[in-house]
Amino acid sequence: MATRAARNLWLIDKAPIDEITEARLPSKEQVLLRYYHHHREMGKTASGSTKAVVEEVLPFWSRAGIPTTTVIHAGTKLSKLVKVYNDLKKNKNKDRPKHRMDEEIFKRDLKEIFNLAHSSSLQRADVKDEDKEFLRSQREDRGESSMAGIDLVTAKKVEKQVERGTRLKRLREREDSGIARLTERAEIPSQSSSSSSSPVSTTSSPARGSRSQRKKLKQSPSISVKDLNLISTWDRENLSVRQAMSTFAATAQVLGMDIGSMAVSKSTVHRARIAGREQAAEKIVELRNQEIPERLVLHWDGKLLPSLSGDTEDRIAVLLTGEDDAEFLLGIPASSD
Template identity: 85%
Template structure:
């Protein structure tokens, strides 16, 4: 059984790690240790190990709100880091002052972040100022800052988005259930009258019954309320005009009601309300 000292990497004097943790952007040392965990201990290929490490590192940058380079470029950067380490390891027996100095410089550089930021991250308008400042501080001194605060803000935003999406889904499911129930009620009288009619009148009765039923549906206050409720739901949930219009038209179509007519009714009611307010203000 190999001891921990035996599993430590040369020069770094640390064993490969099971995961990358912390509230800072991953360092080159962490990335290198994680790579050798996949490659040496998990038995993955070099390309497979690079891919696995990049997939683990990129979410840290995403949580920090910083635009990153491509996955291919990140893999190439990791490949160069591994090659540099292996080159030093091959020449570790060379006893020359310059070589020893280069090793110490390389070891010190491993404490810096494994920088995957896009070249335009600090100039882009869609990157927040606090995120840009965090990147600068991480580049200058990785130990001086953390993204604990950024994580909390991001977590709250995600929580609100999930909550809003769940609420919206429940509201639409309730609307669909009401529409299905009303449609079922509307079809029942037509089916019963069709079954009780004589064979001679079966060809024309369903059509007349269907038109008659649609006429009743058009005049039904409850259906108008459901359609207007669907429209108000779109307003309350801040849907886009296109989304609200599609939902509104689909609801009207279920009941055989012209969407344009209901829109006009809605517009006329809004206009009359505004006119009433204006006259009240003048008086």
């Protein structure tokens, strides 16, 4: 087991700490010691250690009622502090006055707070005067004030908001990584939007195998990211690229398609949406250029058509006809009855 002296960090001459317990805003020294606890003793990566320390430090500012900078900016600030320390450590054996002076300045700055306050904290009307005064005193001298007088009810409320935001961020990261694992391998084969039958293997003749097997292959449902109906639905429901990718992967699984043979990435969905919108725009221009007859007749008729699930469903074909054999198919919506 390593002795305490062996655990001490160079220049700081203190060992990494297990937690920050003071009723004051954390100092640069405390933040640096916590970073090396995660990085050196817990074996976490540099980015993982930075993230863990930021999540520990932000609640101190929340309890003090002081608005903070973003999590990303806080992580960048901590990374810069670690880099300055490592740069000094590289030059520790160089006997130059400049290096010794830089070390002394760094040691003196470690006593200051690790400032995560928002740039407008002292000007905002929603920040209490006593909280602003506390921030000023902490910036000048950390030892002069503490958080003993903070409103605990407000502090707990803000701390729960921070924890809830962290949980939501982790859930979104897990969702994104899960989708990426499901859909990262190969591109979907190109197929026409009007085709609804799945491809049949070319290694065997349709004459081979039973009639029921051929019928099953013929009616097997499929789905493509290039389907215009699917793309228009994404746009109509205002789905983001990530949401569109997630719904496509889930639908493909329900239809029994092999997710491992697909590669539905965000860029794939984005390119398909752009191409689909261009095709839709061309169709609109084509329809506008057609001459509309003066007299039109509206027709509708119920039809039993195959659905994506492989069953049949009742749909209504709506058609406009006019002179000179003009025909306009308005749509084939599903019957609500």
